[in-house]
Amino acid sequence: MKYPQVINDLIESFKKLPGIGEKTAERLALFTLNLDQEVLDVFSTSLKEVKKRVKRCNRCNYLSEQELCVICQENATRDNRTICVVEDVKIVTLFEKMGGYHGLYHVLDGLISPLDGINPEDINLESLLERIRKENIKEVIIAVKPSIEGETTARYISKILEGMDVVVSKIAHGVPIGIDMEYIDSLTLEMALEDRKSVA
Amino acid sequence: MKYPQVINDLIESFKKLPGIGEKTAERLALFTLNLDQEVLDVFSTSLKEVKKRVKRCNRCNYLSEQELCVICQENATRDNRTICVVEDVKIVTLFEKMGGYHGLYHVLDGLISPLDGINPEDINLESLLERIRKENIKEVIIAVKPSIEGETTARYISKILEGMDVVVSKIAHGVPIGIDMEYIDSLTLEMALEDRKSVA
Numbered sequence: 001m002k003y004p005q006v007i008n009d010l011i012e013s014f015k016k017l018p019g020i021g022e023k024t025a026e027r028l029a030l031f032t033l034n035l036d037q038e039v040l041d042v043f044s045t046s047l048k049e050v051k052k053r054v055k056r057c058n059r060c061n062y063l064s065e066q067e068l069c070v071i072c073q074e075n076a077t078r079d080n081r082t083i084c085v086v087e088d089v090k091i092v093t094l095f096e097k098m099g100g101y102h103g104l105y106h107v108l109d110g111l112i113s114p115l116d117g118i119n120p121e122d123i124n125l126e127s128l129l130e131r132i133r134k135e136n137i138k139e140v141i142i143a144v145k146p147s148i149e150g151e152t153t154a155r156y157i158s159k160i161l162e163g164m165d166v167v168v169s170k171i172a173h174g175v176p177i178g179i180d181m182e183y184i185d186s187l188t189l190e191m192a193l194e195d196r197k198s199v200a
Numbered sequence: 201m202k203y204p205q206v207i208n209d210l211i212e213s214f215k216k217l218p219g220i221g222e223k224t225a226e227r228l229a230l231f232t233l234n235l236d237q238e239v240l241d242v243f244s245t246s247l248k249e250v251k252k253r254v255k256r257c258n259r260c261n262y263l264s265e266q267e268l269c270v271i272c273q274e275n276a277t278r279d280n281r282t283i284c285v286v287e288d289v290k291i292v293t294l295f296e297k298m299g300g301y302h303g304l305y306h307v308l309d310g311l312i313s314p315l316d317g318i319n320p321e322d323i324n325l326e327s328l329l330e331r332i333r334k335e336n337i338k339e340v341i342i343a344v345k346p347s348i349e350g351e352t353t354a355r356y357i358s359k360i361l362e363g364m365d366v367v368v369s370k371i372a373h374g375v376p377i378g379i380d381m382e383y384i385d386s387l388t389l390e391m392a393l394e395d396r397k398s399v400a
Contacts, residue, residue, distance in 0.1 A: 002296050004265040006253045013243035016235060017228050028217050032250050035216060040247050043213035046206050048244035050232050050315065053206045071231065177366050180391040181350050 003029075007074040022165060033132070059108040059131070063089050071096070075122055079103040081138040085128065085157065087111050087150075091143060106131065111149035112156055118149075120156055127159070132166055138169040146191065259331070261307040261324055263289050270346075271296070271305060278373055279303040281338040285328065285357065287350075288312050291343060303341070306331065311349035318349075320356055328357070333364055339367040344375040346391065 003011070010029035014020050022027070032040060036145035055135055063068070071078070071092070074098070082103030085109060086092055095101045108123045131137060142157055144150035158168045174192035184192075203211070210229035214220050220228070232240060256262070257269035260283075264270070271278070271292070282303030286292055287310060294302045310324045331337060342357055344350035358368045374392035375384055384392075
């Protein structure tokens with residue numbers, strides 16, 4: 001491409017991001033010329049430092065710039081007896097946006113998937129056990145996606161927690177709000193039917 | 201959002217780019233954690249420097265880090281008697297990728313659009329006239345999109361070039377290759393019909 005080198009570098013950089021192909025990368029790279037220098041400076045500095053500054057929380061494995069993440073630091077206002085187990089840091093944000101949950105989290109590094117070579121010892125489960133023992137946890141809520149890997153992980157967790165003084169639950173799966181019934185896949189419908197509740 | 205500050209900064213930065221909303225920005229910002237530090241460094245430096253390094257070519261107004269852009273610097277291998285007038289730097293790349301054009305370019309700063317307050321004097325036409333006078337140009341090919349603004353601009357150019365020793369042409373509009381006829385809009389079909397060629 002006959003762009004100045006710095007534009008070509010930007011195109012290549014944008015292309016390394018997920019879902020951004022040649023055309024979009026070109027459009028984004030050229031668009032940067034329209035941004036204010038201050039905006040570009042913040043963008044530039046953040047990119048340079050993101051990996052150096054962002055670590056994992058020592059306790060729950062969520063993203064953090066300190067030893068403990070912002071959520072674990074909220075100790076006083078949180079229900080410290082409940083842990084919600086999620087597969088990804090993004091799900092923590094989803095719960096926090098929702099706002100109806102006030103317990104702690106435990107972020108796994110993925111889900112158990114023997115076919116992909118991901119075994120229980122690879123996904124940060126050891127530290128979950130340790131937390132339950134040390135932190136006097138009363139309930140573990142498993143909030144993983146309804147898939148084979150999700151089910152496997154949920155069952156594995158509930159199995160290793162057997163005999164410990166902790167309630168293990170799983171978030172409900174079923175028909176989401178605001179969707180036309182006709183677009184629901186059969187598996188979801190089956191789960192919704194199975195988990196039906198009496199209309200009281 | 202309860203992300204570390206540097207992640208929030210990245211999300212805000214990505215959101216300033218066209219076509220990138222909240223969700224995508226979040227996904228891209230988190231993805232940067234998976235990139236190598238060297239990749240992030242190149243990305244970061246390019247963003248910081250892009251506006252400082254990229255100027256416009258003094259002759260044709262294409263992007264350039266020097267006085268003259270790479271295309272104008274190719275003088276010896278180019279047809280220096282032909283100028284292709286385009287509305288945007290991206291169109292130059294499109295032509296260069298195609299490879300079948302070997303003349304020079306002249307990049308306008310948009311198209312004439314009185315309704316949007318864009319008048320002939322706003323779109324870098326004065327320097328086109330100057331080039332035609334000084335550079336002994338024989339043909340001006342107008343390659344703007346078939347729209348009201350494109351037509352207005354094309355007619356305006358051809359009008360101001362009247363009486364000068366230069367051929368003014370316009371790229372053909374019609375049915376593009378590889379598309380099902382049924383998806384062609386009426387205006388395109390009308391132009392394709394009007395510009396029909398005898399099958400010889």
